[in-house]
Amino acid sequence: MVVSLDLSDRDKRAALSASAGASFMDEQKKPLIGLSREEMRLVLIEIGVPEKQAKMRTSQIWHWLYVRGVSDFALMANISKVLREMLEESFSIARPEIVEEQISKDGTRKWLMRFPARGAGKPVDIETVYIPEKNRGTLCISSQVGCTLTCTFCHTGTQRMVRNLTSEEILAQLLVAKDRLGDFPDRDTPQGGIAPERVRLVSNIVMMGMGEPLYNFENVKSALLIASDSDGIALSKRRITLSTSGVVPGIYRTGEEIGVALAISLHAVNDELRNELVPINKKYPLKELLDACRNYPGINNARRITFEYVMLKGVNDSLNDAKELARLLKGIPAKINLIPFNPWPGSEHECSDWDQIEKFADFINACGYASPIRRPRGSDIMAACGQLKSESEKMKARERLAMAAMVSGHGDE
Numbered sequence: 495m496v497v498s499l500d501l502s503d504r505d506k507r508a509a510l511s512a513s514a515g516a517s518f519m520d521e522q523k524k525p526l527i528g529l530s531r532e533e534m535r536l537v538l539i540e541i542g543v544p545e546k547q548a549k550m551r552t553s554q555i556w557h558w559l560y561v562r563g564v565s566d567f568a569l570m571a572n573i574s575k576v577l578r579e580m581l582e583e584s585f586s587i588a589r590p591e592i593v594e595e596q597i598s599k600d601g602t603r604k605w606l607m608r609f610p611a612r613g614a615g616k617p618v619d620i621e622t623v624y625i626p627e628k629n630r631g632t633l634c635i636s637s638q639v640g641c642t643l644t645c646t647f648c649h650t651g652t653q654r655m656v657r658n659l660t661s662e663e664i665l666a667q668l669l670v671a672k673d674r675l676g677d678f679p680d681r682d683t684p685q686g687g688i689a690p691e692r693v694r695l696v697s698n699i700v701m702m703g704m705g706e707p708l709y710n711f712e713n714v715k716s717a718l719l720i721a722s723d724s725d726g727i728a729l730s731k732r733r734i735t736l737s738t739s740g741v742v743p744g745i746y747r748t749g750e751e752i753g754v755a756l757a758i759s760l761h762a763v764n765d766e767l768r769n770e771l772v773p774i775n776k777k778y779p780l781k782e783l784l785d786a787c788r789n790y791p792g793i794n795n796a797r798r799i800t801f802e803y804v805m806l807k808g809v810n811d812s813l814n815d816a817k818e819l820a821r822l823l824k825g826i827p828a829k830i831n832l833i834p835f836n837p838w839p840g841s842e843h844e845c846s847d848w849d850q851i852e853k854f855a856d857f858i859n860a861c862g863y864a865s866p867i868r869r870p871r872g873s874d875i876m877a878a879c880g881q882l883k884s885e886s887e888k889m890k891a892r893e894r895l896a897m898a899a900m901v902s903g904h905g906d907e
């Protein structure tokens with residue numbers, strides 16, 4: 495089943511967004527979502543909340559926003575009407591407009607959300623993808639609209655950079671997904687949502703959508719610290735993964751200041767090829783990148799770094815590449831995700847032959863590294879685009895054969 499609403503269908507879009515509670519994000523008002531507790535306390539004092547009460551009010555509002563998921567001050571039942579009106583006048587807690595929601599037959603969901611222009615000339619649209627699996631549900635979140643980098647295998651790299659997303663907009667992707675999935679307690683399951691049979695439908699998040707998160711460090715940091723706050727959304731930092739193309743200083747900062755799991759878009763095992771595939775390598779070559787990984791705080795065999803490796807036919811998929819990959823990663827607790835390349839019109843690469851992907855995976859495996867091959871998800875809604883990709887899962891031989899059949903016509907991963 496694909497549920498799809500087209501751009502002209504304003505009523506349905508309003509209904510979708512209204513299920514989240516209120517009017518759309520308003521750039522004229524200051525957002526409360528995305529502020530740290532201290533920042534929230536200070537802005538409450540600015541609008542006249544007595545200093546002695548501000549900490550308590552912050553805790554109340556925090557609970558409503560992140561535990562109960564409300565997007566309308568009127569629903570904050572333990573806050574006086576007068577204060578609710580003051581809040582309404584000064585601040586926004588509204589959701590973005592949901593332009594489109596698609597649900598794949600495999601349960602993958604994709605939302606196209608619209609955020610205010612904020613200096614970009616016109617409102618911006620971004621995609622967020624939810625991938626349900628047996629024991630978890632992963633939300634793939636974007637950090638920028640477009641990207642300044644130009645990785646040659648990535649569709650987003652062909653799109654111009656428009657702007658960074660704010661911490662509010664990064665969090666909004668998570669809040670909208672929870673709204674639409676019925677993943678907040680005490681909230682009605684929206685029409686078309688999944689009944690909350692288990693405690694958390696969004697159990698994991700990956701900063702792996704559009705953009706380089708470490709080029710929007712402060713906003714990403716604020717959003718992830720709020721998402722992992724134990725009195726709010728309370729996602730474990732082990733279940734949050736930040737994926738970078740290799741911004742080395744940002745990797746050190748991520749380890750020290752955020753403490754979430756790390757993924758590296760690696761894709762090549764020597765500087766010459768990586769300079770071409772992931773041009774930021776010219777600034778931060780492999781040695782520096784891998785040193786930063788070796789020194790990433792808290793890594794061990796239970797908390798490994800994920801290395802993403804897109805399989806490009808005749809480019810990076812030989813057994814010599816596999817051998818070099820194992821050598822390079824020696825000493826780093828690592829998992830290697832092999833990603834069958836998803837071509838787009840005009841892309842200069844082809845996906846490796848399935849046999850070759852298998853041989854590559856087997857070699858890496860024999861060297862002692864987990865090397866799952868990503869299984870395409872949401873193909874009927876084209877959930878894969880740029881790095882908005884698929885689940886990571888070790889496939890059994892039977893599934894690999896099925897996958898091989900799909901990859902032979904893999905234009906639409």
Ligand code: SF4
Pocket residue numbers: 641642643644645648649650651652703704705706739759880881
């Ligand atoms: S892979 Fe990531 S960093 Fe590279 S162009 Fe795509 S979105 Fe940007």
